[in-house]
Amino acid sequence: MSTKRTAGREAWTQHGWWTAHRWLIARRVVQFGFMVLFVTGPWFGVWIAKGTLASSLTLGVLPLTDPLIVLQSIAARHIPEFTAMLGAAIVLVAYLVLGGRLYCSWVCPINPVTDLAAWTRHRLGIETDWKVKPQARLWILGAILLTAALTSTIAFEFVNPITTLHRAILFGASWGLVSVLAIVLLDVFVAKNGWCGHICPVGAFYGLLNHTALIKVSAKGRVRCDDCMDCYAVCPEMHVIAPALKGEKTGAGPIIRSVDCTACGRCIDVCPERVFAFTHRFDQRADAASVDATSPHPKPLKAA
Amino acid sequence: MAEASKTEGKGFDPKRRKALQDLAKHAAGAAVTAAALSGVAQQSRALPVTALRPPGALPEPAFLSACVRCGLCVEACPYKTLKLAEFGDGAPVGTPYFIARNIPCEMCDDIPCVKACPTGALAKSLTQIYKATMGTASLVGRETCLNMLGLRCDVCYRVCPAIDKAITLERTHNARTAKHAVFEPFVHADACTGCGKCEKSCVLEEAAIKVLPVILARGKGGAHYRLGWEEKRKAGHELVPGIVDLPDRMPEIPTGEVPK
Numbered sequence: 001m002s003t004k005r006t007a008g009r010e011a012w013t014q015h016g017w018w019t020a021h022r023w024l025i026a027r028r029v030v031q032f033g034f035m036v037l038f039v040t041g042p043w044f045g046v047w048i049a050k051g052t053l054a055s056s057l058t059l060g061v062l063p064l065t066d067p068l069i070v071l072q073s074i075a076a077r078h079i080p081e082f083t084a085m086l087g088a089a090i091v092l093v094a095y096l097v098l099g100g101r102l103y104c105s106w107v108c109p110i111n112p113v114t115d116l117a118a119w120t121r122h123r124l125g126i127e128t129d130w131k132v133k134p135q136a137r138l139w140i141l142g143a144i145l146l147t148a149a150l151t152s153t154i155a156f157e158f159v160n161p162i163t164t165l166h167r168a169i170l171f172g173a174s175w176g177l178v179s180v181l182a183i184v185l186l187d188v189f190v191a192k193n194g195w196c197g198h199i200c201p202v203g204a205f206y207g208l209l210n211h212t213a214l215i216k217v218s219a220k221g222r223v224r225c226d227d228c229m230d231c232y233a234v235c236p237e238m239h240v241i242a243p244a245l246k247g248e249k250t251g252a253g254p255i256i257r258s259v260d261c262t263a264c265g266r267c268i269d270v271c272p273e274r275v276f277a278f279t280h281r282f283d284q285r286a287d288a289a290s291v292d293a294t295s296p297h298p299k300p301l302k303a304a
Numbered sequence: 305m306a307e308a309s310k311t312e313g314k315g316f317d318p319k320r321r322k323a324l325q326d327l328a329k330h331a332a333g334a335a336v337t338a339a340a341l342s343g344v345a346q347q348s349r350a351l352p353v354t355a356l357r358p359p360g361a362l363p364e365p366a367f368l369s370a371c372v373r374c375g376l377c378v379e380a381c382p383y384k385t386l387k388l389a390e391f392g393d394g395a396p397v398g399t400p401y402f403i404a405r406n407i408p409c410e411m412c413d414d415i416p417c418v419k420a421c422p423t424g425a426l427a428k429s430l431t432q433i434y435k436a437t438m439g440t441a442s443l444v445g446r447e448t449c450l451n452m453l454g455l456r457c458d459v460c461y462r463v464c465p466a467i468d469k470a471i472t473l474e475r476t477h478n479a480r481t482a483k484h485a486v487f488e489p490f491v492h493a494d495a496c497t498g499c500g501k502c503e504k505s506c507v508l509e510e511a512a513i514k515v516l517p518v519i520l521a522r523g524k525g526g527a528h529y530r531l532g533w534e535e536k537r538k539a540g541h542e543l544v545p546g547i548v549d550l551p552d553r554m555p556e557i558p559t560g561e562v563p564k
Contacts, residue, residue, distance in 0.1 A: 158341070
């Protein structure tokens with residue numbers, strides 16, 4: 001108890017800082033990059049992507065629209081025009097192929113906020129947890145679509161913290177950021193990964209697009225797992241790990257199959273045994289038990 | 305599995321009980337979410353009278369089902385007229401609007417805001433900016449307007465992009481001086497786009513001419529009203545032929561008994 005294990009510290013000492021953080025850094029760079037695409041226009045007059053995450057036009061040719069917002073609009077009995085429909089179709093197909101919840105980890109501007117909240121919660125040692133099941137968000141997704149139909153408005157956009165934050169960054173801060181603050185407080189003090197992992201209907205929607213995801217994390221080195229629990233500590237959807245990591249007993253493959261996995265890659269970073277790796281969904285290869293598997297700590301693999 | 309758990313008899317199944325409880329819990333949570341969100345949506349529906357929608361905007365209830373609040377129209381506006389509403393602005397959060405008194409609509413010929421809209425919340429059927437109805441100007445300050453006081457300000461008339469169509473100066477008698485004229489700025493609603501140039505340029509501390517939502521500015525007659533003279537013109541003849549023309553009664557001095 002006195003010396004609490006910090007997830008990722010062992011990987012850092014064994015493999016170096018870069019190896020223990022590279023996917024985290026990559027993710028922050030991509031998130032920042034998506035923000036830059038939108039921000040250069042309103043801030044500096046250099047237009048790359050116009051609009052916001054709700055709907056945008058990149059370089060004057062590529063329309064992209066959030067399919068969930070289009071779905072709400074249809075539920076509210078408006079049939080959006082061709083541009084929005086095309087934009088939604090492009091986004092839909094891209095996420096269906098690559099993996100819907102990549103949006104959560106690699107694009108959504110709320111992700112760095114909730115990551116910060118999770119980190120704060122960990123540093124403050126807050127253990128209280130509000131028991132909400134991860135499937136609650138599917139009900140909330142249903143609720144917002146129902147509300148759109150009942151009120152004939154895209155009702156969730158009155159409160160959606162994701163688009164509120166995005167608009168605030170592009171067009172100036174607003175009182176709407178209170179909803180972002182509410183998420184931080186929820187995640188720090190009330191429920192671990194409360195927003196992204198249990199409530200967010202946008203994440204729930206993109207989870208539905210995750211069933212055919214090509215990009216997957218594999219626990220291909222699961223024979224080396226020494227149960228340090230670091231991956232569980234950092235995973236925002238920790239129930240996704242065990243079926244793959246402990247799949248040898250049940251005959252399951254090493255691919256993390258749960259649609260809740262956001263493919264953030266943090267487990268890859270923090271694992272001192274280098275168990276996890278990004279791969280594609282058809283890759284069923286798993287490392288064979290190494291010759292020195294009998295020793296409690298196999299020789300660390302040198303980072304390439 | 306079900307058989308194993310049915311040990312307590314009477315068909316009590318703890319797993320089924322738990323599943324039903326979970327179902328009830330989630331359904332209740334979803335219902336509360338929907339109710340709270342509906343409340344927010346209903347509260348946020350109203351648009352303040354000073355907030356005007358961009359040209360081509362669908363009528364207000366439909367607009368909120370179509371606008372995805374992406375800001376493309378705002379970014380397309382070359383005059384920074386349009387703003388996305390923030391909390392506290394009064395207009396539904398994230399939707400585009402403008403305040404005529406701050407920055408009016410410059411009525412671009414190519415209507416870039418409408419072109420930028422991906423959803424049809426700003427209808428592409430608006431191709432000529434002079435057909436826009438963002439609102440209707442209304443001379444609300446009839447007692448403060450300098451022209452109405454008998455002076456010659458004329459600014460609202462001069463700046464009107466549809467001068468002599470949307471605003472004319474109507475000459476009437478100046479009862480105060482009894483020898484001058486009053487040039488009343490008169491708005492013709494059918495030609496007014498609601499751009500707000502008149503409201504923006506009104507020289508008074510608080511504008512005497514204001515752009516109001518169409519319905520507030522124009523009023524609306526009953527759907528069943530028929531104007532006799534128009535129906536007559538359309539039909540080309542009297543609608544009720546052979547109408548009896550009763551003799552007009554003239555005032556006359558009563559005779560006979562004077563009531564006590």
